């Protein structure tokens with residue numbers, strides 16, 4: 676594989692937060708992606724998540740289908756999702772499982788869990804991971820706030836993160852797909868919808884970014900895996916908040932001919948949050964590019980376009 680994109684490595688445990696914030700600012704302006712280390716999620720827990728994930732996806736389709744995605748929780752089968760309908764009609768060659776917020780009883784009730792008889796460790800493993808990655812994500816948001824010269828708790832407050840709508844998503848890309856005339860991608864070209872995404876993979880390559888979305892033909896660069904590091908990227912809501920100062924960069928996953936697993940955490944604000952251009956990111960010569968929008972409405976519409984329904 677060609678040399679990967681050079682991205683800064685942010686150490687979440689570093690006491691020099693000013694320097695971390697300034698590296699993040701540069702990364703978010705240049706590319707919208709960076710690596711995160713010392714994030715507080717132990718390798719052992721991450722290993723258990725991948726182990727449970729592979730056990731779940733190895734179950735027969737009839738068993739997995741009993742947990743078919745409802746209200747954005749549960750299982751989606753191969754080709755159910757199409758992140759770039761303009762490029763292919765077939766859908767993406769991945770299956771996935773969504774887990775929504777745990778803290779709020781009403782929200783948690785919507786979650787679906789595989790039977791304890793079949794996978795007794797699944798739920799505690801995923802709950803533990805969800806809580807830890809959420810805590811890491813909130814700390815990243817405080818650095819992003821500093822990077823924008825805002826108070827550290829700006830996003831915690833404006834996004835009402837006690838009532839966040841973050842989603843943990845397990846993904847499985849099969850290794851071999853059989854021949855097809857159409858190019859089938861693991862995840863077709865897309866930008867993420869929310870505030871930030873924290874991604875871990877099992878090390879199988881495939882993730883690529885396109886730094887200039889309007890340039891044709893698109894130039895794709897590999898984002899290499901670093902053991903133990905998360906890949907963090909900016910989502911569309913953050914791009915809207917910052918009036919495109921911070922980029923929500925288009926990315927995709929190409930087939931590597933090997934089975935690939937990834938675990939993606941989409942940190943999203945409370946659905947009532949009004950996402951509007953930050954005062955520091957606009958002026959007379961740089962007016963807001965997007966009208967204010969309620970987070971819940973924006974995300975619902977993005978899911979509708981991806982799945983053909985907002986459910």
Ligand SMILES: O=C(O)CCC(=O)C(=O)O
Nearest residue numbers: 846862876882928937939
């Ligand atoms: O699996 C990956 O590496 C990336 C997945 C992704 O971009 C997504 O689910 O939004």
Ligand SMILES: [Fe+2]
Nearest residue numbers: 865866867926
């Ligand atoms: Fe993505």
